[in-house]
Amino acid sequence: xxxxxxxxxxxxxxxxxxxxxxxxxxxxxxxxxxxxxxxxxxxxxxxxxxxxxxxxxxxxxxxxxxxxxxxxxxxxxxxxxxxxxxxxxxxxxxxxxxxxxxxxxxxxxxxxxxxxxxxxxxxxxxxxxxxxxxxxxxxxxxxxxxxxxxxxxxxxxxxxxxxxxxxxxxxxxxxxxxxxxxxxxxxxxxxxxxxxxxxxxxxxxxxxxxxxxxxxxxxxxxxxxxxxxxxxxxxxxxxxxxxxxxxxxxxxxxxxxxxxxxxxxxxxxxxxxxxxxxxxxxxxxxxxxxxxxxxxxxxxxxxxxxxxxxxxxxxxxxxxxxxxxxxxxxxxxxxxxxxxxxxxxxxxxxxxxxxxxxxxxxxxxxxxxxxxxxxxxxxxxxxxxxxxxxxxxxxxxxxxxxxxxxxxxxxxxxxxxxxxxxxxxxxxxxxxxxxxxxxxxxxxxxxxxxxxxxxxxxxxxxxxxxxxxxxxxxxxxxxxxxxxxxxxxxxxxxxxxxxxxxxxxxxxxxxxxxxxxxxxxxxxxxxxxxxxxxxxxxxxxxxxxxxxxxxxxxxxxxxxxxxxxxxxxxxxxxxxxxxxxxxxxxxxxxxxxxxxxxxxxxxxxxxxxxxxxxxxxxxxxxxxxxxxxxxxxxxxxxxxxxxxxxxxxxxxxxxxxxxxxxxxxxxxxxxxxxxxxxxxxxxxxxxxxxxxxxxxxxxxxxxxxxxxxxxxxxxxxxxxxxxxxxxxxxxxxxxxxxxxxxxxxxxxxxxxxxxxxxxxxxxxxxxxxxxxxxxxxxxxxxxxxx
Numbered sequence: 208x209x210x211x212x213x214x215x216x217x218x219x220x221x222x223x224x225x226x227x228x229x230x231x232x233x234x235x236x237x238x239x240x241x242x243x244x245x246x247x248x249x250x251x252x253x254x255x256x257x258x259x260x261x262x263x264x265x266x267x268x269x270x271x272x273x274x275x276x277x278x279x280x281x282x283x284x285x286x287x288x289x290x291x292x293x294x295x296x297x298x299x300x301x302x303x304x305x306x307x308x309x310x311x312x313x314x315x316x317x318x319x320x321x322x323x324x325x326x327x328x329x330x331x332x333x334x335x336x337x338x339x340x341x342x343x344x345x346x347x348x349x350x351x352x353x354x355x356x357x358x359x360x361x362x363x364x365x366x367x368x369x370x371x372x373x374x375x376x377x378x379x380x381x382x383x384x385x386x387x388x389x390x391x392x393x394x395x396x397x398x399x400x401x402x403x404x405x406x407x408x409x410x411x412x413x414x415x416x417x418x419x420x421x422x423x424x425x426x427x428x429x430x431x432x433x434x435x436x437x438x439x440x441x442x443x444x445x446x447x448x449x450x451x452x453x454x455x456x457x458x459x460x461x462x463x464x465x466x467x468x469x470x471x472x473x474x475x476x477x478x479x480x481x482x483x484x485x486x487x488x489x490x491x492x493x494x495x496x497x498x499x500x501x502x503x504x505x506x507x508x509x510x511x512x513x514x515x516x517x518x519x520x521x522x523x524x525x526x527x528x529x530x531x532x533x534x535x536x537x538x539x540x541x542x543x544x545x546x547x548x549x550x551x552x553x554x555x556x557x558x559x560x561x562x563x564x565x566x567x568x569x570x571x572x573x574x575x576x577x578x579x580x581x582x583x584x585x586x587x588x589x590x591x592x593x594x595x596x597x598x599x600x601x602x603x604x605x606x607x608x609x610x611x612x613x614x615x616x617x618x619x620x621x622x623x624x625x626x627x628x629x630x631x632x633x634x635x636x637x638x639x640x641x642x643x644x645x646x647x648x649x650x651x652x653x654x655x656x657x658x659x660x661x662x663x664x665x666x667x668x669x670x671x672x673x674x675x676x677x678x679x680x681x682x683x684x685x686x687x688x689x690x691x692x693x694x695x696x697x698x699x700x701x702x703x704x705x706x707x708x709x710x711x712x713x714x715x716x717x718x719x720x721x722x723x724x725x726x727x728x729x730x731x732x733x734x735x736x737x738x739x740x741x742x743x744x745x746x747x748x749x750x751x752x753x754x755x756x757x758x759x760x761x762x763x764x765x766x767x768x769x770x771x772x773x774x775x776x777x778x779x780x781x782x783x784x785x786x787x788x789x790x791x792x793x794x795x796x797x798x799x800x801x802x803x804x805x806x807x808x809x810x811x812x813x814x815x816x817x818x819x820x821x822x823x824x825x826x827x828x829x830x831x832x833x834x835x836x837x838x839x840x841x842x843x844x845x846x847x848x849x850x851x852x853x854x855x856x857x858x859x860x861x862x863x864x865x866x867x868x869x870x871x872x873x874x875x876x877x878x879x880x881x882x883x884x885x886x887x888x889x890x891x892x893x894x895x896x897x898x899x900x901x902x903x904x905x906x907x908x909x910x911x912x913x914x915x916x917x918x919x920x921x922x923x924x925x926x927x928x929x930x931x932x933x934x935x936x937x938x939x940x941x942x943x944x945x946x947x948x949x950x951x952x953x954x955x956x957x958x959x960x961x962x963x964x965x966x967x968x969x970x971x972x973x974x975x976x977x978x979x980x981x982x983x984x985x986x987x988x989x990x991x992x993x
Contacts, residue, residue, distance in 0.1 A: 259367065262357040263374045269352060270381040273345045277389045286334050290399055293327050296320070297406055299465045304413060312537040313462055315723070317417045319534045320469060325410045328403050335400045342393055349385070433643040436591055462536040470532065477531070481524040488516050488675060491682040500685055507681065507695045511554055511667070512674045518550050519671045525550070526668045529661070530713045533720040541578045544657060547664055548574070554667065555615070563611040570604065570612075573597055574656045581649050591640050594652060598633040598640075601655060605630035609659075616663065617670040618707065621714065625662040628718070629655050654721040661717050665710040672706060673699050705764055747811075755811040762803020766796040793847045793854075793870060800872075842889035843872040852892070852899055857966050859898035860887065866967075900966050906939050907966040909973055913980065915956045917989035921948065924956060924989075931983045932962055937972040939963040 279287075300320055352358065361367055368375070467474070492512070495501040504513040511519045525547040532540060548571050555564060577597050584590045605626055613622045632655035640648035677695055684693070719725035736750030847870070852858055856867045858877070865879035875892060877885040900907060915924055925946055932938045944962035951957075960980075964972035977993050984991040 256370070258357050259361045259371060260374070262355055262361065263371060263378060266352050266355070266358055267378055267381060269348055270378065270385050273349055274381065274385040274388060276345050277342065277385060277392055279392060279395075283338060286331065287395075287399065289327070290331055290402065293324060293331065294402070294406065296469065297324055297409065299468065300324070301409065301413060304416065312535070312540065312723075314417055314420050315726070316462075316466060316534045316536050318414065321410055321414050321417060325407065325414070328407045328410065332400065332403045332407070335396050335403065339393070339396050339400075342389060342396070345389065349382075433586065433591075433645050435643055436588070436595075436641050460538070463538045463542070466536050466539050470535075473531065474528070477524055477527060481520050484523070484675075485516050485520040488512055488520070488678065491678050492516065494682055495685065498685060500681075500690070503692065504678070504681070506692050507674075507677050509674050509677075510558060511671050512678065514554075518553055519674075522547065522550055522554070522664070522667060523671060526664055526713070529664075529717060533716065533725060538582055541582065541653075544660065545571075545575060545578065548660055551664060551667060559615045560611070563615050566604075566608040566611050569608070570656075570660065573600060573604070574660060577652055577656060581653060586645050591645060591648075594648060595637055595640055598637045598652060601633040601652075602630055605633070612663065616666045618666050618703075621662050621666075621711070625659050629659045631655075632658070650721070650723065654718060657721050658714075658718050662714055665714055669703060669706050669710055673702055676702060702768070751811045755807045758803055758807035758810055762800055762807070765803070766799045769795055769799060797844065797847060797872070838890040839873045839888045842893045843870070843875075845893060846870060846875070846889055851897060851902075856902065857900040859900070860892065860895055863887070905966055906942070906963045907969055908961055908963055909969055911960045911973060911976060911980075911993055913958055913960060913991055913993040915958065915984065915989055915991055916954060917984075917987075918954055919956075919987070919989055921951070921956065923987075924958070927983050927987060927989075928960055928980065931979045932960075932976065935972070935975060935979060937964055937968060937975060939965070 300317060304317060361371065492501065495504070501513070525543055528543055529540065529547070532543070535543075552567065552571065555567060559567065576593070580590055580593055580597075584593075609626055609629070613619055613626075616622060632651045636648045636651040636655065639645075639651065677699070680693070680698075684690075716725055719728055733750075736753060737748055739746050739748055741747075846852065852867055852870075852875075854867050854870055858864065858867060860877075863877065863879065863885050865877040865883075865885060868876040868878045868884065870876075870889075872889075874886050874888055877887060879885055928946055929944060932944050933940055938944075939962070942963045944960065947959045947961070949957045949959060960976075962976070980993070981991050
């Protein structure tokens with residue numbers, strides 16, 4: 208009511224202003240008594256025509272700007288579209304709530320969606336209020352025109368007002384247009400505000416209903432819902448049972464259909480990402496096929512993506528869908544689980560033994576029957592007995608048949624815990640079912656089977672992800688001309704460690720969500736991590752600290768593993784190493800580390816003023832004791848960008864020599880010829896003279912001293928030497944070998960043979976050259992000693 212009174216009062220004020228503008232009484236100047244002139248006309252304040260024109264122009268500008276500001280902008284039209292979208296969502300969920308199955312999963316989904324709608328309505332109501340306030344400010348700008356003394360004086364002066372008749376007509380036209388638009392838009396805002404208030408009331412009532420059902424469900428799970436099994440009897444006719452099944456199928460379909468429309472954006476995004484991943488895998492496989500290298504994937508122990516791309520990518524997407532839709536209705540999540548298990552069955556075909564495959568199919572049948580009973584069969588004696596039979600078969604399965612599945616999986620460590628959970632939950636389900644706690648028994652049964660099937664699916668997911676990474680490494684190496692099969696087993700063991708943490712998290716939250724405790728765990732953990740703690744003048748939360756260390760860990764993980772995406776591994780061949788690529792890789796690692804640390808500091812929530820104090824204290828420490836560390840760090844950055852040496856170079860520094868194995872931000876590792884690894888601080892590399900044998904190319908000039916005995920001319924000796932060297936693949940023939948004679952006598956020649964070869968195979972090339980030269984001279988009847 209107060210809002211309406213304010214609007215009426217403002218409207219009356221505007222009408223009064225309009226009356227003052229255009230209907231000021233002409234008789235005012237005629238009936239008013241003449242004033243006595245007390246001041247000299249020399250000092251009298253008078254307005255000129257220019258002043259009046261400026262006042263009228265100013266009023267026109269105010270009315271024009273008011274008209275423009277009253278128009279709804281793009282954000283306002285977007286707001287009205289969101290209001291319509293919220294209405295359609297609310298209509299769908301209210302319709303679903305009327306005949307909804309009292310399934311706990313469905314009720315949780317309703318609660319989450321209703322809370323989101325409630326938040327949307329609050330935001331929309333706030334936006335409408337801000338636009339109403341903006342309209343009030345626009346009105347006040349128009350009303351403030353009454354304070355313009357020049358304009359008001361002109362309105363009172365009937366003689367002068369006639370001179371500006373056209374200007375006043377234009378001013379009136381602008382005013383009426385602005386007033387009409389403002390009235391129209393204010394009515395639209397008030398209408399939408401009324402709708403949001405009505406919808407908020409409807410959402411509040413729906414939330415009360417859902418919370419009540421969830422509360423009853425929670426109580427019924429812990430208390431006796433039905434009589435004990437041996438005192439239960441079913442007297443329901445089969446036709447009625449059939450109708451109940453059809454009714455439940457329709458209800459569950461409607462709920463799942465609504466959820467699909469509600470989560471359409473996220474599901475489409477996931478679909479697009481999986482399509483992009485499938486294209487990426489197909490491109491690498493196509494390249495290997497076109498270059499006749501696809502058959503080598505079997506040597507990398509590939510099981511899935513070499514047999515097709517669609518099913519492995521679908522397995523990844525469905526695993527993500529299970530974890531990202533924790534509050535999905537029962538039908539939706541159980542259908543995803545069944546489709547996922549069906550795709551796994553296709554992957555396992557011709558891979559698993561006959562016994563393992565038979566036991567896997569039995570598990571699928573039991574799971575399907577369990578889902579059907581839970582979703583569509585009303586609770587009764589037959590339904591409870593069927594659950595108990597499935598539980599008994601599940602316990603037997605866990606003790607006898609489950610071992611055959613374990614032997615076929617890539618990771619077996621979690622399977623022991625999955626087996627314990629599977630057997631334990633089935634046993635608890637039987638006990639609860641017998642004594643009337645049916646809802647709890649059904650929930651435990653489903654969780655038992657999902658915990659087992661999900662660990663199988665996550666094991667396959669891990670194997671597929673590792674195969675994708677190995678495929679990228681192998682394809683990149685083939686593009687670089689490296690056909691050697693690398694040690695994929697040790698590399699897979701290294702790569703799978705962080706992924707095991709991820710799939711462990713996915714498995715735990717799936718189990719917790721099916722036990723309906725994930726929301727409580729998440730809320731409790733969230734409140735613990737977000738609780739502010741104060742030490743002195745610094746306030747922090749445990750969540751910020753945890754996030755800080757997680758980001759640092761991920762940054763170090765990425766900088767360690769980023770080389771694999773460039774096709775680089777530890778056993779890189781010396782002659783095929785790509786120095787330019789290694790330089791890019793070092794820069795990438797540096798950027799990843801710096802970005803990670805900056806992001807971690809930002810995520811920690813540490814105030815910049817406190818950080819500056821910390822950096823100041825750190826600067827003192829650097830000046831006192833960390834100058835060598837900083838020197839090596841800065842030297843590492845200089846080495847990365849200046850590139851006096853690169854990974855793969857053969858260098859001599861001080862008394863050490865060898866091949867550069869790796870370059871870090873603090874130290875550089877060198878492999879010496881005797882197998883030792885020499886670690887040199889980067890500061891020492893920049894402060895000493897370095898001999899880089901491979902700065903421009905990988906070839907070295909080597910020398911063989913030889914003595915030839917026999918009746919021969921120097922020209923013939925030269926021809927034999929050149930012919931021998933040209934026949935050797937290890938010798939670089941692009942540069943002409945050099946032959947020098949240090950002594951010549953009758954039948955005896957002392958000479959030096961110099962030629963170019965790969966610096967990485969110097970000793971091998973010299974040894975081969977001596978053998979070839981000896982054999983060729985001997986066939987000519989000459990003796991060579993070297």
